[in-house]
Amino acid sequence: MKRDLISMLDVKDDLHDIIKLSIKLKRQSKKGKRIEHLKGKTLGMMFEKSSTRTRVSFETGMTLLGGHAIFLSTNDIQLGRGESIEDTALVLSRYVDMIMYRAKSNDAMKELAKHATVPVINGLDNKEHPCQVITDLMTIQEHKERLKGLQFVYLGDGNNNMAHSYLLGCGIAGMNIRIVAPKQYWPEKYYLEEAKKFGVNVEVTDSLQNSTTGADVIATDTWVSMGDEVEKEKRIKQFKGYTVDRTLMGAAKPDAIFLHCLPAYYGYEVTKDVAHGPQSVIFDEAENRMWAQIGIMVKFYRDMFP
Ligand code: CP
Ligand code: NVA
DSSP states (O other): OOOOOOGGGGGTTTTHHHHHHHHHHHHHTTTTOOOOOTOOEEEEOOOOOOSSSSHHHHHHHHHTTTTTTEEEEEETSSSTOOOOHHHHHHHHHHHOSEEEEEEEEEHHHHHHHHSSOOOESSSSOSSOHHHHHOOOOOHHHHHOOTTTTTTTEEEEOOSSSSHHHHHHHHHTTOEEEEEOOEEEEEEEOOHHHHHTTTTOOOEEEEOOTTTTTTOOOOEESSOTTTOOOOOOOHHHHHHOOOOHHHHHHHTTTOEEEEEEOOOOBBBTBOOHHTTSSTTHHHHHHHHHHHHHHHHHHHHHHHHOOO
C-alpha cells in the first residue's frame, strides 16, 4: 500500500522499526557492506525553499541505496509557471518511485500526496519537519540507548515546524516534553492535544526559571524560520533571553545532550560554545539525516511492495 510521510503521526505505529532499521543500515554501510535496497529506483526531490542538509542527505542516501535522485527546484519546473499540483503529482508518479517535497504550505504538501500514486515524503513545510524529528529521535536513541521516559526540553520558537513535530515525536516515543517559549510563540493547540493523547507529560511555559532542570535532551531551532524573514527584528526582540547558553545547559542533567536541526544562528537561539561544545551532538544529528531517510525510504518502499 502507498504510504506518505506528511506528519509524524504517519509513523506512529512503526517509528521504532524505522529507527532500528536506520541504525542497522548505518552500521552495515559503515562496515563496508552494500545497502543497495533501492537499486534502479528514482527519487524526485521538489524544493520550494532553500536547503543544504535535506537536499544532500536525500541525494547521497539514494546513491548508497543504489538508486538515483533528481533535484527539482519548483522555480524551474512548470509548477512555478502555474501547472497544477494535481497534474505535477500525476505526471511525476509516472516517472519516479518516490517524491520528497519541501513546501511552503502544508496544504500544498497534502494536495501533492493526495494525487501522487507514489509515496510523498515531507522534507519540511510550514507545519512540520518529520524527517528531521525522526533523525533527532534516532540520534537520541544512539546517544542515550533509549527514548521512553526521557525529559526533552525545547527552547525558542514553539510555534514552528520543528516544535510541532517534536511534540508529536516525543509523544509517540514516550518522552516527556517541555516547550519554553514566549507566549506569542506557543505551539498550535492541535499539536499539544495530539501529543497528550500518547500519555506523556506535555508542559508549555514562558518562564526561563528552572526551564532546563531535569533535561536529558535540550533542543532549539532558529527564531526566524524560512518565510518569517519580514518579522526578523521583531522576533529577535521577543525571543531575547531564550538563548541556549552555558548557564541553561549547566542546569540540565550533567549528561544532557544538545540538538539543533541546523542551520544555526550563533548568539541568537544558541551560543557557539554550546553548539560546538562537549554536550552537543549536532553534527551526528546532521549526518543522521541521511541514515534516517535511508531507513524511511527502504521501509516505505517495502511496505508498498512487500
Ligand atoms: N535541517 C534541515 O532541514 O536543513 P536544510 O534546510 O539545510 O535542509
Ligand atoms: N524551522 C526552520 C527549520 C529549518 C531546517 C525553518 O523552517 O526554516
